[in-house]
Amino acid sequence: MQDIIKKLSNPRQAKTVLKHASVEQLERVLNVITEFKEEKELEAQMQAEREQQERLELEALREQIINKGLNFDKLCDLMKPKKKPRKASKSDTNTPSNTYVYGDNKTWNGVGEVPAELQSLLDEGFDLSDFIAQP
Structure with a gap:
């Protein structure tokens, strides 16, 4: 045009x-x-x-x-228009709250594949709850 x-x-x-x-x-x-x-x-x-x-x-x-x-x-x-208070961002509920400590102070946050070293310990009969890091 x-x-x-x-x-x-x-x-x-x-x-x-x-x-x-x-x-x-x-x-x-x-x-x-x-x-x-x-x-x-x-x-x-x-x-x-x-x-x-x-x-x-x-x-x-x-x-x-x-x-x-x-x-x-x-x-x-x-x-002036009133400002609305911002809502606090919600924490992601999908992230696991536990951190697992195994071996020589190695950590795993619970996301993704289980590390091979931790998996071998689990195969030996340990429970995953045995490796939960204490806060």
Whole structure:
């Protein structure tokens, strides 16, 4: 879409794009563009009027605040949205809470495969609870 606007904005490129169009077609295109331009101008004018009206209303409110002797900073604090307290992040319930100590102070946290050295001790008849680290 921007490509069309670029081509129609440049007189030489517009001439190439529109060279095969008839006079009637050019008039229709011109009418459509003119109507669209008028709509855009009207929208811009209405937006400017809305902004002007809002500015006047805000100035009137400002005058009322000053005349009543209200503290503007306190009013601003009231207008700010209340911050919601953050929820504490929940600890991951999937992580095992036990740490197992075996061999020469080697540890295993219970995640993943059982280390070969610990597995050989378990195969000898020890229970896993025998290796739980004491806090």
